[in-house]
Amino acid sequence: MPLPPEFTPEVICERSPREERLYTNFLEDDRMGESLFASNPWLEPPSYDKPLEWNTGKYWETTVARKHDYWRSIPLPQPTKDIRQMRHDLRSWGYCLIEDGMSEEQCFVLNERLVEQAAAEHRAGVALGSPFGQYVNTLVNKGDCFARCIEQDPEVVQAGPLIEQLANETLGDGWICYSFFAVSADPDCYPQRIHMDQGGLMPWLPPEAPVLLNTLYVLQDVDEHNGGTLIIPGSHRAMAMAGTGGTIGVLPPTINLEARAGTIMVFDGRLLHATGVNRTAKQRFVAIMAFTKPWLRQQENWVLSVRPEVLASASPKLLHRMGFQAVFNGGTVEGFGLNYVKGYVGDPMAVIKQFRLAIDAGEYKRVGVLGPNTSAAEMAVDFTLRSVMSAAKTAMGDAWMK
Ligand SMILES: [Fe+2]
Incomplete structure (x- = not known):
């Protein structure tokens, strides 16, 4: 079926001249970087394909x-x-x-x-x-x-x-x-x-x-x-x-x-x-x-890279610092962590370690397409989310979902 013409790449492109775009000019604005080097040409980085120059007054020629x-x-x-x-x-x-x-x-x-x-x-x-x-x-x-x-x-x-x-x-x-x-x-x-x-x-x-x-x-x-x-x-x-x-x-x-x-x-x-x-x-x-800040993407993706041996013995504090503690606006897994937003160290409603352990064991079962024709057997699959939520509920006791 043909796309409505307004949705085709050609028409979208034609209707998106730079001056009409939403925030492109702002996002691509590098006045700060340009002014930094225009006002301070001695801060220009060296060319990495030439020998490093000395006696030119550049930023690396300094002392304590x-x-x-x-x-x-x-x-x-x-x-x-x-x-x-x-x-x-x-x-x-x-x-x-x-x-x-x-x-x-x-x-x-x-x-x-x-x-x-x-x-x-x-x-x-x-x-x-x-x-x-x-x-x-x-x-x-x-x-x-x-x-x-x-x-x-x-x-x-x-x-x-x-x-x-x-x-x-x-x-x-x-x-x-x-x-x-x-x-x-x-x-x-x-x-x-x-x-x-x-x-x-x-x-x-x-x-x-x-x-x-x-x-x-x-x-x-x-x-x-x-x-x-x-x-x-x-x-x-x-x-x-x-x-x-x-x-x-x-x-x-x-x-x-x-x-x-x-x-x-x-x-x-x-x-x-x-x-x-x-x-x-x-x-x-x-x-x-x-x-x-806990919502900013980390430089190191420890959730993927930490060794299983380190993960197994990691304290709640270390888990939190490595990003294994979801907060409302960062790090949730299948939504786990969304409904209890404090994200304090050890918060059982937001520790995502169990998902990584399930991946390591080759046993992570994600919730996928479900519908009226899903069989009872398919519904009974041991979804990892279900067991993680169940363990969190037990840990939370009366505080669950308050
Ligand atoms: Fe740095």
Whole structure:
């Protein structure tokens, strides 16, 4: 049967000139990116198919704050254990440094496990590279110490409770983990392009607060020599002031992060930063764990990738942080999680783990086409949803559907 002509691709196309489209101009508006580079041409990324250029004043040619002509007399964040100072630093500069966020022993354990894993992933042919170094992804699968970092367990990361408080204040209770991976700066590679971690939300840029908060675990001392993370202090404010649809003017210069192993940098999702250039002969790693609102799509899809062994022993808190806890506006499975919206840790009406276990066992039975001719035998199929709901009802008792 022919389509009504109004529904054919030709007519739809003819009736959709750019100036009449709903929000296309807004969605494709890159005035912010264009103005960033027009006002600050030194922030243009290098060409990855040519040798890296030096002595051109680009963003990767810098040093640590205390040696930097522009920054040395400005009181940038220093490592501290005082949460009140951290709030001030996050508001003013878009980052703070947690002194001894990991104890010496905790840092040693995490670093040893990571370095071993990274080398073995090379040997196994599963290392993921980049123009600046090596990623070691999905750390939750690569050591119990990493899973416990996601839980902010103070036995593994002693500043965990403080980090949770900062995340609660920034994102609201119920935030989840966006990803947890490590990344290296390899000798004489390129710098990463300058970016903000909540760039996925563009062109929306809410000025009031970030939608993502990041933590960077300094596992080995970092400085201007080994590619300490490049940061533009205070750039989160420039981004916030520009806001959705705004433009960026001239920014101050980058610095290399200078921090001792054991420090944890907490930073605003709007802060401009990049991996620096490692000019030593030794690969150096940092680990990165970001947090976000519970409805935002996570960077790592742990619901697919977490190992069954890790899933089997995961605490309610770890499940929640990995996105195994549905909330009304995110993560439901066949609607499970829709009708009980709090999504608190361990909430039995929203834990979706059982669906993943059923998939792993090859036993997931989804509700499909049902109708007046569906047989009694087909109706009696052991739908996974039915058993999950039944278990939730039992767990909820009198609170069911209230
Ligand atoms: Fe980043």
